[in-house]
Amino acid sequence: MKKIVLLIFLISAISLKSQQKLAFSFAESPQTLLLNPGAETNFRSHYGIPMLSNFSFDLGITGFTLNDLFSNDSRAFKTRFEAVLNKINSTDYVSFNTQVEVLNVGFRLDKKTYLSFGFYEELDFISYMPKDFIELFYYGNQPFLNRSFSLSQVSMKGDFLGVLHAGISKKINEKLNVGARVKIYSSSINIESLNNSGTYTSSTSNENIIRQSLNNLNGQIRTSGIVDSDDEFIDSPGEYFSKTFLGSNMGLGLDFGLTYHFTSQLEFTASLLDIGFIRHSKNTKNFNIDGNYVLDGLNFEYDASSLSNYWQQVEQDFRDKVITEETQEGYTSWRPMKINAALKYSFGEKRGKSCYSKTHKQYYYNAIGFQIHNIMRPIKPQFSFTSFYEASLSKKIHTKFTHTINDYSSIIFGAATSLQLGKLSVFGGLDNLLGVADVSSGNSVAFNFGFNIVID
């Protein structure tokens, strides 16, 4: 059973990299409003189907593939693991983000203004590979005399939160549509270890055969939500979920977006999402370590008049020079800001569409363009570049085909479709079609879907 769970987890971890960005600037579906509050809409109102209106799942790993670890060859697992360990570097990472929209509703206030609001749950995690410390743990320090192991490679952040939001999309003129969204974050869990520094070194020495040094060590782990007011760890899933709705650690965020038509055929869209923070003031538990220390060993003094317990002295000296503490101090964590932008050129046969205002809007059946998607992460941004082709098969069936280059691969092909089935709007996207064929040798595959009732 454990192996089945592990298998499922690993396949998911390596293969599923959902691309919400497939929905960006595509088909004027309700999904686009969360990715760009300045997206144009052509409907009178929409009602998301609870829990199904927008589901996205984004899970990936860089540096190696499943095949590298579990290929069915004659090598021992240990050999493969060591090859992977040798292959990865400290900027490789494991990350996932999943959002489940609980509620999403929108309606047109007037001809130029569309309001939307809702609530979604989000789980977001990233951990870089602290290669130095994985190697130190795996091999020990003996093979690495005179090598410095850097604590700065330890960098991770995890959040489980609920987001209550309200947004407005406003048409300024025929060319420009702008929008903004305000978000109230309710953090259930936050765990982060960021901006660590310092090194551990085992080196040759004049005093003893080797010397162990901790240089400028400064590390911290900050947590909120994992302990209760009695400092006991919370083990009730229900309590974690309940805190995602206006819980005790709150934050504020803003999204901005725009759509601009240079011509009837050339469109630019862009958005800045999650410019915000969460203030963690309750149920916090932090661990800090700070200091310098040099250990040459137990320096026997052979002083019969003053017998010493050298081991105790070393321990006390260590405690004096390397301060470790546990605190309940509040802190502020920043949300991972996202930047999206797309430039789209439409061409081909024109089509007309009835809009909420009983007017007709002109569309083209085809479009090409490119888009960028960037998430600000602790060590470096996660950047994707996507070129795409869109084709409308009818007024109600739109398709999008993409090629993406990002940290995972340079050959990620994706496809998305948006369907209007009566009043039901369905969006589905699948990325890395090549990876789907053999998830073991790919780093990413994607899916994203949503069901909404749309009233024209």
Next chain:
Amino acid sequence: MNIYIKNVVTVFSLCFLISCTDNLNFDEINLNVDPVITAPLVYFELDQNDFFDTASASEIPMISDTSDFRVFKSSAIRNDLIKAVFDFEIENRFDRSFEINIVFYDGNDNITRTIPSFNIAAQDLNYVVSDSIEIAAFPVFLTSRKVKVEVKLNSSSSQIDPNIYQIIKFKSTGTFYLSI
């Protein structure tokens, strides 16, 4: 349109259905971690005055010192240790020879390990020796909680002159082979 929808559903379904994990083997994912940890242990530097009693103007033939040795207080180390190797480097600039004895004791002062004596000749500047302990063959070593290092000045016809500077340097490390 219905045909189109069917096609779309078919394509998406097919993508999931044809997903495969080509020839992956999850049967051997037990990973033994075998770190080798080395740490500095006892070191000292003694000169002629450490072996000369000015009050009686006579040599001190033997000195010893003891410390707690808490490496094995950790159950994780005790459970995972396969082998311990102690390395020693001694630099003797005395014109006299020495004998050094290293003994480990448990918490009740029972001997858990006696490392064979080192006999360091006069002016031997590069005396190197190591002692290896396989835990499976010598599990009592895990009960060690103290270490004593005894330094004996071997007798000689010439007596130490407290005004002539001479030193003996002692260095040591412990290397611990674990299997986690």
